[in-house]
Amino acid sequence: MHHFPILQELFQSDSVIILLIGAVIGAVIFCTAKEPKKISRGLIISIIIYATCEGLSNIRTNYFLELILLFAGTAALGAAASAVICMIIKRRQQATALHRKE
DSSP states (O other): TTTTTHHHHHHHHHHHHHHHHHHHHHHHHHHSSSSHHHHHHHHHHHHHHHHHHHHHSOOOOOHHHHHHHHHHHHHHHHHHHHHHHHHHHHHHHHHHHHHOOO
C-alpha cells in the first residue's frame, strides 16, 4: 500500500464519506444515462482520474495539493464503483426487457 496513498488513506481514516459522495454523484449521472457506451466512457474517465491522482500523490509537493488529489481520487473511485453498478443494472434491465418480448 506504500505506492497507493489514496487507497491507504481510504482504509486508515474516515475518508469513506468522500467515497460515498463520489458514488452518489456518479450514480445520479450514470443511472440517468440512456446508452451503455456513455456509462463505459464515464467508467474509463473515472479510472483515469483516479490513476492520475494516485500517481501525482506519490510526488511529494505540498500538503494542499495532496489533499485536493486525495478528495478527487477518492471521489473518482466512488464514481467508478457506481458506474459498474449502473452498468450491471442497465444490463439486467435490457435482459429482462428482451425476455418479456419473447
